[in-house]
Structures are given as C-alpha cells and as structure tokens.
Amino acid sequence: MGEKGAKPFAWERPTEQARDEKRAALLRAAVKLFNERGFHATSLDDVAASVGVTKPVIYHYLGNKDRVLFECVRIGLAELQDAAAQARALPGDGLMRLEAFLRRYAEIVMTEFGRCVIRTGDEALAPGNRAEFRTLKREVDRFLRDMVEQAALDGSATVPDVKVSALMIAGALNWSARWYQADGALTPPEMASALVTAILAGIGADPPVRDAPSAA
Numbered sequence: 001m002g003e004k005g006a007k008p009f010a011w012e013r014p015t016e017q018a019r020d021e022k023r024a025a026l027l028r029a030a031v032k033l034f035n036e037r038g039f040h041a042t043s044l045d046d047v048a049a050s051v052g053v054t055k056p057v058i059y060h061y062l063g064n065k066d067r068v069l070f071e072c073v074r075i076g077l078a079e080l081q082d083a084a085a086q087a088r089a090l091p092g093d094g095l096m097r098l099e100a101f102l103r104r105y106a107e108i109v110m111t112e113f114g115r116c117v118i119r120t121g122d123e124a125l126a127p128g129n130r131a132e133f134r135t136l137k138r139e140v141d142r143f144l145r146d147m148v149e150q151a152a153l154d155g156s157a158t159v160p161d162v163k164v165s166a167l168m169i170a171g172a173l174n175w176s177a178r179w180y181q182a183d184g185a186l187t188p189p190e191m192a193s194a195l196v197t198a199i200l201a202g203i204g205a206d207p208p209v210r211d212a213p214s215a216a
Contacts, residue, residue: 094151
C-alpha cells in the first residue's frame with residue numbers, strides 16, 4: 001500500500017503521474033496480499049477492497065489477475081537485474097563485485113516484490129507470461145554465475161565448481177524470502193550482511209572485514 005497519508009485514489013487528475021501513482025498503489029496492495037495469502041487464495045476483489053476501490057479499477061489500471069501477478073514479479077526481477085548491472089560496473093576484484101551484488105540481492109528478496117519473485121511458481125502464470133518470467137529469471141541466474149566465475153578466475157575467491165557454488169548461493173539467499181520477518185531483530189541490510197558473510201566464507205573467501213561497495 002502507499003506511504004502513510006497518501007491517498008492515490010482520493011483525487012482524479014488526468015496526468016501520467018497520477019496514473020503511475022495509482023498503478024503503483026494497486027501493485028503494492030496486490031503483492032502484499034499475494035505474499036501473505038498466496039496467489040490462488042487472493043482475489044482481485046480482495047486487492048481492490050484493501051485500497052478502497054472496485055475490481056473494475058484494477059482491470060482499468062493493470063488488467064486481469066495473471067497480469068497483476070506478472071507485473072509484481074517483473075518489478076522484483078528488474079530490481080535484481082539493476083543490482084547486477086550496478087555491481088558489475090564497480091571497480092575492484094571479482095569478489096568485491098560479487099559481494100556487492102549478493103548484499104543487494106539479499107535485500108531485494110526480503111522486500112515484497114522480491115519475495116513475490118521467489119514465492120511464485122511458473123505454473124501460477126499464463127503461458128505467455130510464464131515464458132517471459134522464466135527468461136528473466138535465467139538472466140538473473142546467469143548474472144550471478146558470471147560473477148562467481150569472475151571471482152574464481154581472478155583468484156579473489158576459491159570456487160571449486162562455479163555452477164554448484166552459484167546454485168548454493170542462490171538457494172541460501174532465496175530461502176530468506178520465506179523465513180525473514182520484517183519485524184524481527186535485524187533489518188534487511190543487517191540480515192543481508194550476515195548471510196553474505198557466511199556465504200563468502202563458504203566458498204573459501206575470508207569473511208569481509210571491510211565495508212562492501214554499494215551496488216544500490
């Protein structure tokens with residue numbers, strides 16, 4: 001849902017900004033309910049009621065339920081792709097870039113849109129969207145594997161098997177989308193730091209003693 005006090009549907013202005021704000025409010029409401037209840041247990045009526053509008057409003061701004069879900073996962077995947085691009089552009093060795101990406105990756109999958117990416121199975125989407133979803137996920141997986149490989153090639157990390165290591169890293173970070181609690185003792189950045197420190201130790205690198213370069 002929107003920021004405290006924001007009421008994107010309390011006024012009508014025929015502007016692109018107004019439309020974007022309304023779409024964003026509907027997507028935030030939808031992704032929150034999808035994560036809490038599951039896609040199949042959430043109706044568009046539920047989403048509409050949570051922001052005080054009717055279901056036709058959702059159809060107008062977003063489309064059907066499948067399209068709403070796809071937009072939610074697309075946002076999360078776009079954030080992961082941006083994180084990868086920013087990390088790859090950083091100076092330093094392969095391990096430093098990998099660390100920056102993993103920290104941001106972990107933070108993203110603990111947010112609503114990132115959690116939706118991890119919690120959504122291919123079967124939840126219509127065939128056309130399913131194919132694009134798989135393609136986008138494969139791109140993120142490839143970014144991660146490439147960064148692990150670069151860290152191994154430049155000697156900044158010890159990685160016996162790039163593919164296995166990348167799968168292990170993705171699995172460890174993705175699982176946090178299911179067990180992390182926002183009201184817990186650690187914030188997403190703090191939890192991300194703890195997870196990445198453990199992961200880097202697990203692939204044979206010394207635990208980081210420096211502040212990682214930010215990929216955000």
